[in-house]
Amino acid sequence: MTSQGPDTELPLLIRAARGLEVERTPVWFMRQAGRSLPEYRALREGIPMLQACRTPDLVTEITVQPVRRHGVDAAIFFSDIVVPLAAAGVDLDIVPGVGPVVASPIRDRAAVEALPSLTADQVPDIAQAVRQTVAELDGVPLIGFAGAPFTLASYLVEGGPSRNHEHTKALMHGDPQTWDLLCSKLAAIATTYLRVQIEAGARAVQLFDSWVGALSREDYVRYVQPHSAAVLAGVADLGVPRIHFGVGTGELLTVMGEAGADVVGVDFRVPLDEANARLSGRYPLQGNLDPALLFAPWEPLERSIDAILDAGRAAPGHIFNLGHGVLPDTDPDVITRVVQRVHSRSAR
Structure with missing residues (x-):
């Protein structure tokens, strides 16, 4: 990807995602809208997660809160990766302190064949929430998101979060035809969910594969990559950057x-210059501060921020982020200070 010169009509994040020239490195954080913010905790009090995710006024306010507080360069749509599954009709809940819990795990062909599909008319509240949020953001780009097929499949097969993904891997290897059918159906659900968000005004999207690091490269290529590729290809015609x-x-x-990524997100375990070398300099990168370092004293934290900014210059573009989500007990004032440091240190 080659630099095409500045285009100040585009938001900073979009320019970085396309490998265009930027005047400073854009920054946002995974889980920036969430429990680290006291205003979020006050707003969510007594409201179950799934209900909050399907209430447009709440979604808008929660999505905008970190932009208002921290001055980040993008908003991430407030939702949960299992929201489209629930919207399609899967019986599940998001249990505080546990995560998504599926009432009847899907582990055989009949259960996979019975998995419902998702249509745009099942999530009008999501489209409404995106439109409201875009209007409220006043030019700050909104990133839509969905869970990738493997991670969605793991929740459905395991019945909830899993450390070892044993039932998932057993299905994958023991009945690859059923596995492929499951992931094909989940890819269609994720694609629909992303398209709804983009068509309502999201300027970029991120496909989260939270658990895919549990797989070998060989298993990823055989059992997962085609389905993630189907999702990314399924929104390609809409022309927004895909992270x-x-x-x-x-x-x-x-x-x-x-x-099919336009931007590759890198977790905190691989330095960005090393990630860029592995990727042969083909992709803008996003990342990759260890979220636990937000609890460290400022001096080592600042050194880490600066090192990441320096390493990110090796790539065709760089979006500063964490290497995973903001932890719930993070001091929001530290996050604001990180944003300010990224902006000042990276100014061209």
Whole structure:
């Protein structure tokens, strides 16, 4: 990807995602809208997560809160990766302190065949929330998102969060035809969910594959990459940058990029200059401060920020982010200070 010179009509984040010239490095944070903010906790009090995600006024306010507080260069749409599954009709809940819990895990052909699909008319509240949020953001770009097929499949097959993904891997290897059918259906759900967000005004999207770092490269290429590629290809005609991110994916970066990403998200385990070398300089990168370092004294934190900015210059473009989500007990004032440091240190 070559630099085409500045285009100040485009938001900073979009220019960086396209490998265009920027006057400073854009910054946003995964889970920036969430429990680290006291205003979020006050707004969410007594409201279940799924209900909050389907209430447009709440979604808009929660999405905008970190932009208002921190001055980040993008908003990430407030939702949860299982929201489209619930909207399609899957019986699940998001249990505080646990995460998504599926009432009847999907582990055989009949259950996969019975998995419902998702249509845009099942999520009018999502489109409404995006439109409202875009209007409220007043030019700050909104990033839409969806969970990737493997991570969605893991929740459905395991019945909830899993450390080892044993049932998921057993299905993948033991009945690859059923696995492919499951992931094909989940890819269609994720594609629909992303298209709804883009068509309502999202300027970029991120495909989250939270658990895919549990796989070998060989298994990823055989069992996962085609389905993630289907999602990314399924929104290609809409022309927005597509960010692809997973945790613990240092060994998968090249094949995740080849799935169709415009920007590759890098977790905190691989330095950005090393990630860029592995990717042969083909992709703008996003990342990759360790979220635990937000609890460290400012001096080592500042050194880490500066080192990441320096390493990111090796890539065709760089979006500063964490290497995973903001932790719930993070001091929001530290996040604001990180944004200010990124902006001042990276000014061209």
